[in-house]
Each structure stands twice: as structure tokens, then as C-alpha cells.
Amino acid sequence: MTYSIGQVAEKTGLSTYTLRYYDREGLMPFVKRAPSGRREFTDDNLDFLDLITCLKDTGMQLSEIRHFVELAMQGDATLETRLNIFKQQQQAVRDQIAQAKRHLAKLDYKVRFFTAACDAGTEAAVSGDCELPGQPIVIDESLRVKKAHPA
Amino acid sequence: MTYSIGQVAEKTGLSTYTLRYYDREGLMPFVKRAPSGRREFTDDNLDFLDLITCLKDTGMQLSEIRHFVELAMQGDATLETRLNIFKQQQQAVRDQIAQAKRHLAKLDYKVRFFTAACDAGTEAAVSGDCELPGQPIVIDESLRVKKAHPA
DNA sequence: ATAATAGTTAGAGTATACTCTAACTCAAGC
DNA sequence: GCTTGAGTTAGAGTATACTCTAACTATTAT
Missing domain, CATH: 1.10.8 (Helicase, Ruva Protein; domain 3)
Structure with a gap:
């Protein structure tokens, strides 16, 4: 099951403008596209977006969040770095x-x-x-x- | 006893730029000037500035704070309005x-x-x-x- | 088939809150 | 009296995070 950008906007309260802006800023490199080019959000993607929102709402800048996302995309090699980011934010x-x-x-x-x-x-x-x-x-x-x- | 803008900057952690900006934005109409034009902050002024900082840090926009300051300058006629603003912010x-x-x-x-x-x-x-x-x-x-x- | 709806991009525009520069004036110490 | 440091203004510039427009394409309903 996947969601369109409009459905995600409704679910999260973020505007479609904001979601596309976040994507452009490198906050959602994990969101796959349909052959037509449309974004298809999975439930996992929504969970991650929820985490992004948590980080943003607690004062982390988008540039820092992008860095975190880049680390997450690199997998287990960055586990400690990410743990430390969470500890700091905590x-x-x-x-x-x-x-x-x-x-x-x-x-x-x-x-x-x-x-x-x-x-x-x-x-x-x-x-x-x-x-x-x-x-x-x-x-x-x-x-x-x-x-x-x-x- | 009065304080120069530089002394207030040191005390509050706000830059002199920011303090002058707040003044221009109508957040400090109560600060008096020396004949030379220099601002002279009193202890009462500092208390009010502290309140402004509290409102700003809790998410109130400068335009709303300006409105609040305008009400405060009008005296007792606006007591209820100000009480309601504090209740809302609380x-x-x-x-x-x-x-x-x-x-x-x-x-x-x-x-x-x-x-x-x-x-x-x-x-x-x-x-x-x-x-x-x-x-x-x-x-x-x-x-x-x-x-x-x-x- | 066609119209309406919803998606796409690149890029411009806006809001908010600073932050700095330039040109100038004032006050204090030597 | 003159330099130094700190103040003044008007106005320009910056940072951040959206927010919207324009031109276009894809999907869905009739």
C-alpha cells in the first residue's frame, strides 16, 4: 500500500508544497517514484517522516536533518553517530x-x-x-x- | 541608575543590533533617551525586556508582542485584555x-x-x-x- | 474522448527575525 | 584638542523555511 503526496499531506498536516520542498532539500531520498514520476510513500516512509517532524519540531534545522538522513541511508556504519545525535537531541x-x-x-x-x-x-x-x-x-x-x- | 545599550546587550545576551531592531519594531517605546539621543535603560525597562524575551521564547511573534506593548502603554484600561493574553500564552x-x-x-x-x-x-x-x-x-x-x- | 483533478519541475516570491554597513555624532581619557 | 570607543540612523543583506506560480503531464470519471 502506498500513498500519494496529497494523501500524505492530509495525514501529516504538512502541505504538498512543504513535502516537495523537504524532498528537494534531501530530507526524503528514500521515497520511491512510480514510472510516471509520481511519489509513492510507504508506511515506513511515513514513520520516517514522523521522525523528521519530531526532529524539526524539537528545534533541529533542516540542514542538520538532511545530514541525519544521509547517515541513515549509509546503514549500520553510522549507527553510533546516529545514536549520539539522538542523545544530543534528547x-x-x-x-x-x-x-x-x-x-x-x-x-x-x-x-x-x-x-x-x-x-x-x-x-x-x-x-x-x-x-x-x-x-x-x-x-x-x-x-x-x-x-x-x-x- | 541606567544602562547603555551595550551593557544591556551583555546582561541579556541579545546583540545591540537586536535591541535596536526591537526598539524600531515598537517593542520598547518606554526606553528614554539622553539629550544626545542615546538610549538609557532603567531596571524597570530590563524587567519589561525580560518579559518580552519570555513571550518571544514561548513562540509569540514580534508583531503580537508589539501589540501587547501598545496595550501596556495604555494603562489600566487594557488590564483585562492583557490578562487574557497572559492566560492564552500560559x-x-x-x-x-x-x-x-x-x-x-x-x-x-x-x-x-x-x-x-x-x-x-x-x-x-x-x-x-x-x-x-x-x-x-x-x-x-x-x-x-x-x-x-x-x- | 474529454474534462477535471492531481501530480511534476524550476524558479520566483514571501514572512520572520535578525545582522550588518555606512556615514555620522557623542563622550571620555590622554 | 584629538583620538578612541561606543553610540545614532537609514537602509541593505542574510538565513531559514516555507509558499506559490507557471507550464506541463498523468490519472480518473463521465
């Missing part, structure tokens, strides 16, 4: 998650701060301009410009 | 973390798979072409091309 994603969590803590703080500010009607009444996410948020009632808890 | 980051974790699971599987393949000396000996991250990895000893555990 660490990169761990770092990305750690940073995203720090960013999330900051955003959590901002949501708490602006919730209080909306409640008070003004930023001026809310304590803690400071960016420490753990900071408790306090409203200075004397600066409130909006009736408290207008239930 | 959810976006949660989604990003969830996706990164799925990608990490796939990479973890790849590391296990290629560790086994390196051990066996060939991909062919390793079970599970499939991409299920939970899949146990097994080496078919009859296909091994490398002596087992050459301690």
Missing part, C-alpha cells in the same frame, strides 16, 4: 522543557498579578512589580478604584 | 510542554533502540521498527554481527 528537549517550565512560572505569576489588578481596577493597587514568581500578590485597598468583589 | 506553553514530552518519549525510544543496535552491530538484529515508545527492545542474537558485550 538532552536538547530536556533543556527546552526546563526552560518552558521557567517561562510558565513567570506567566503563572503574571496571570495572578493581572487577575488581582483587574479585580482592583488598577495595576497601582497591586503589590510586587517584582518578577519573582513565588511572590504573594496583595491588593492595597486604599488604591482600589473598583468596588471589591462585586458579586 | 495555555500555549502548557501545550508546548506536553508536545515536547511526547517528542522526548520518542527520542528516548530511539536512544534505547540505537543503543541496542550499536551493541548488536546492526539495526537488522533489533526488534521493533515500530515507533511505540513503550515497546521493549529485543536483540535477535542470530543476526548479531558484533560479539556480545565485549567487556
Whole structure:
């Protein structure tokens, strides 16, 4: 069973433009062609494309992915190199998650701060301009410009 | 106490080019100038720049950040809008973390798979072409091309 | 057989975010 | 006072990843 480029576009969410672009950039040398020249994607090809998408989404550049694909095409001689690439990317994603969590803590703080500010009607009444996410948020009632808890 | 653009570049890791570019793009209308025309960054400015960096690093485009900055310059009238922006971005980051974790699971599987393949000396000996991250990895000893555990 | 649909290529165009150059000005140290 | 280093602007150039157009061909449905 094989898939046309349009079917692959539907399955993956990538546009046919993008799929052809990836092919031109050497990211899919494994995709075979029908005698007419049309691409015929196999299930294995889709799995590999899924891996390519994983690498791209985790920040690897297309040029690096092409390099990885070239190594994969060379077979078992490049097993260690590919293992090391995966280890590197694994660490990169761990770092990305750690940073995203720090960013999330900051955003959590901002949501708490602006919730209080909306409640008070003004930023001026809310304590803690400071960016420490753990900071408790306090409203200075004397600066409130909006009736408290207008239930 | 104020900082020159060069000092801010050092502190933040952004280049002076980038800082001036951000200014031109309307991301820092709050930065005051000396009579000579030089930018003078305050500590508050640095805090705001840090927030801009947080939004940018979590995937917000410069055009959206400019919009946010414009709202911030308008004061308390835009409190709710800004709260909603933070809530949206908060959810976006949660989604990003969830996706990164799925990608990490796939990479973890790849590391296990290629560790086994390196051990066996060939991909062919390793079970599970499939991409299920939970899949146990097994080496078919009859296909091994490398002596087992050459301690 | 023919029309509609979906594929092909080469190459141009776009979006985003920088990154650098040129020409100039300002501030500080000798 | 003059050099050095760092700042200023406008505008050009670059990198990356698409995204689309044009001209053409192949497949499918009627």
C-alpha cells in the first residue's frame, strides 16, 4: 500500500508544497517514484517522516536533518553517530522543557498579578512589580478604584 | 541608575543590533533617551525586556508582542485584555510542554533502540521498527554481527 | 474522448527575525 | 584638542523555511 503526496499531506498536516520542498532539500531520498514520476510513500516512509517532524519540531534545522538522513541511508556504519545525535537531541528537549517550565512560572505569576489588578481596577493597587514568581500578590485597598468583589 | 545599550546587550545576551531592531519594531517605546539621543535603560525597562524575551521564547511573534506593548502603554484600561493574553500564552506553553514530552518519549525510544543496535552491530538484529515508545527492545542474537558485550 | 483533478519541475516570491554597513555624532581619557 | 570607543540612523543583506506560480503531464470519471 502506498500513498500519494496529497494523501500524505492530509495525514501529516504538512502541505504538498512543504513535502516537495523537504524532498528537494534531501530530507526524503528514500521515497520511491512510480514510472510516471509520481511519489509513492510507504508506511515506513511515513514513520520516517514522523521522525523528521519530531526532529524539526524539537528545534533541529533542516540542514542538520538532511545530514541525519544521509547517515541513515549509509546503514549500520553510522549507527553510533546516529545514536549520539539522538542523545544530543534528547538532552536538547530536556533543556527546552526546563526552560518552558521557567517561562510558565513567570506567566503563572503574571496571570495572578493581572487577575488581582483587574479585580482592583488598577495595576497601582497591586503589590510586587517584582518578577519573582513565588511572590504573594496583595491588593492595597486604599488604591482600589473598583468596588471589591462585586458579586 | 541606567544602562547603555551595550551593557544591556551583555546582561541579556541579545546583540545591540537586536535591541535596536526591537526598539524600531515598537517593542520598547518606554526606553528614554539622553539629550544626545542615546538610549538609557532603567531596571524597570530590563524587567519589561525580560518579559518580552519570555513571550518571544514561548513562540509569540514580534508583531503580537508589539501589540501587547501598545496595550501596556495604555494603562489600566487594557488590564483585562492583557490578562487574557497572559492566560492564552500560559495555555500555549502548557501545550508546548506536553508536545515536547511526547517528542522526548520518542527520542528516548530511539536512544534505547540505537543503543541496542550499536551493541548488536546492526539495526537488522533489533526488534521493533515500530515507533511505540513503550515497546521493549529485543536483540535477535542470530543476526548479531558484533560479539556480545565485549567487556 | 474529454474534462477535471492531481501530480511534476524550476524558479520566483514571501514572512520572520535578525545582522550588518555606512556615514555620522557623542563622550571620555590622554 | 584629538583620538578612541561606543553610540545614532537609514537602509541593505542574510538565513531559514516555507509558499506559490507557471507550464506541463498523468490519472480518473463521465
